[in-house]
Amino acid sequence: MSDDRMAIDWHVARASNRENWEDRVPLHEKAYGISDLEDPGHLSSVIRTDLTALAPFLPNGTVADLDVCHLQCHIGTDTLSLARAGARVTGVDFSPAALSSAARLAEHLGLDATWVETDVLDARAAVEGDFDLVYTSIGTINWLPDLNRWAGQVAGLLRVGGTFYIRDGHPALYAIDEHADVLRLRYPYFSNGEAQVWDEGSTYAGDGTVTHPRTYQWAHPLSDIINSLITAGLQILRMDENSTLPWKFSPRMVEVSGGFAWPEAERDLLPCTYTIIARKP
Numbered sequence: 001m002s003d004d005r006m007a008i009d010w011h012v013a014r015a016s017n018r019e020n021w022e023d024r025v026p027l028h029e030k031a032y033g034i035s036d037l038e039d040p041g042h043l044s045s046v047i048r049t050d051l052t053a054l055a056p057f058l059p060n061g062t063v064a065d066l067d068v069c070h071l072q073c074h075i076g077t078d079t080l081s082l083a084r085a086g087a088r089v090t091g092v093d094f095s096p097a098a099l100s101s102a103a104r105l106a107e108h109l110g111l112d113a114t115w116v117e118t119d120v121l122d123a124r125a126a127v128e129g130d131f132d133l134v135y136t137s138i139g140t141i142n143w144l145p146d147l148n149r150w151a152g153q154v155a156g157l158l159r160v161g162g163t164f165y166i167r168d169g170h171p172a173l174y175a176i177d178e179h180a181d182v183l184r185l186r187y188p189y190f191s192n193g194e195a196q197v198w199d200e201g202s203t204y205a206g207d208g209t210v211t212h213p214r215t216y217q218w219a220h221p222l223s224d225i226i227n228s229l230i231t232a233g234l235q236i237l238r239m240d241e242n243s244t245l246p247w248k249f250s251p252r253m254v255e256v257s258g259g260f261a262w263p264e265a266e267r268d269l270l271p272c273t274y275t276i277i278a279r280k281p
Contacts, residue, residue, distance in 0.1 A: 005194040010145055013195055013216035014119065017143060018094055023210035024203050025075060025097040032077050037109055040084075046246055047081035049258065050137055050167055057163055057237060057277050058133070063087040066132040069157050071120050072140045076102025076113065082135065083111045090114040090131070092123050121149050124156035131157050137167045138246055142174065142217045145195065147224055151232035158280040164234060169249070170241060170271040171221050178250040183266055188219045222274060234278040241271035 036042050043051075055061040064086030070079045073091035075098050083089045083106075091113055093099055099115045106113045118126035121144060134157050144150050154164050177186035187196065195216035202209055226236060244259040249272070253260040261267050 004197040005188070005192075006197055007193065008195050008216055013145070014094070016212065017215050019212035020210055020215045021074075021095045022097045023212055025095065025101050027203055027208045027210070028075055029101055030208075032075065034077060034105065037077065037080065037084075037105070043081040043084060044077050045259075046078050046137055047085065049246070050135070050165065051085060053167070053240070053275055054133075054163070054165055054277065057279075063133060067129065067159075068133045068135055069123075069127060069131040071123060071134065071136040071154070072143075073102065073115075074098050076105055076115075078137065079113060080106055080109060080111050083113055084109075087133070088112070090116060090127060090129075092116045092118060092120060092127060094119050120144065121146065121153060123153040127157060130159045130162070132159060132162050134158055134162065134164045136165070138169070140166070140168055141220060141225070142169070143215075145193070145218050147220055147228035148231055151228035151234070154229070155232040155234055155280060158234075160280055162280045163237075164229070164278040164280070165276075166225075167273055167275040169245065170274050171219065171225075172270050173245075173249060173272050174219065176250070176270070181252070183262070183269055190221050191219045191224065194218075225274075226276065229276065229278050233280065235281050236276065236278050238275075238277045240275040242273045242275070243267050243271065245272045 063082055066087050068082050068087040069090045070082065071092050073079045073093050076091050079089050079091040091102055096117055099117055103115055116127050134154050141150060158164060171189055175185050175187045175189040177184045195218055198215045198217060199213050244256060244261045246259045248260045254263055
């Protein structure tokens with residue numbers, strides 16, 4: 001990582017980020033446990049967790065027969081798990097390589113899905129129709145500079161009465177120095193509009209390195225996330241915070257049921273993820 005922050009044009013940052021995510025596709029195809037989906041009953045661990053959280057807020061407690069738009073879907077393993085759970089799915093991502101991978105996987109598994117290549121910040125204009133559920137989970141909005149525009153896309157994609165769901169890394173976690181031998185703040189929690197500059201050849205899953213290591217990300221405090229959704233006209237139904245992650249953020253994290261967590265003595269000191277469920281009234 002880098003401690004540097006800078007003002008940068010969104011289109012320049014987006015181009016650099018997309019090159020990086022294009023490079024990740026072959027690495028993640030090997031690391032995401034795609035072969036597990038050969039079992040017709042298998043759902044990704046992310047989706048299993050998220051469907052449990054969503055169930056009280058969905059008709060009949062399930063995504064079956066719902067129109068679902070998955071924003072920032074990457075190579076589609078979670079999108080296709082939603083399809084396997086009975087949803088009619090549309091996956092949205094800005095990486096053509098990721099969407100090609102997702103389409104190949106859908107065809108191989110015999111699952112129906114629609115794939116749309118667009119920035120999530122332009123999703124409403126690019127995606128046809130509206131949806132019962134707009135879904136996004138794990139490693140998403142830190143790549144976006146403008147949460148009000150993002151939340152406007154979410155609201156625009158939802159039908160009246162539709163549900164929005166997000167689970168992601170907690171902003172407090174992202175402020176921690178992941179390489180320190182104690183819990184120590186290093187990165188900004190609050191946003192000043194500047195991007196954090198990262199130069200990392202590795203990725204969060206699997207071995208290998210990317211050709212384009214430079215990425216740009218933005219800090220968003222929890223208040224900004226919630227207020228962007230409220231400003232877009234959504235009603236917050238529930239918010240939760242959790243002590244586990246589905247990826248190993250720090251070498252000091254230990255594997256636990258449901259993912260990774262800080263050592264037990266530190267586990268109740270800060271949240272690792274947050275979940276927000278909202279509805280379009």
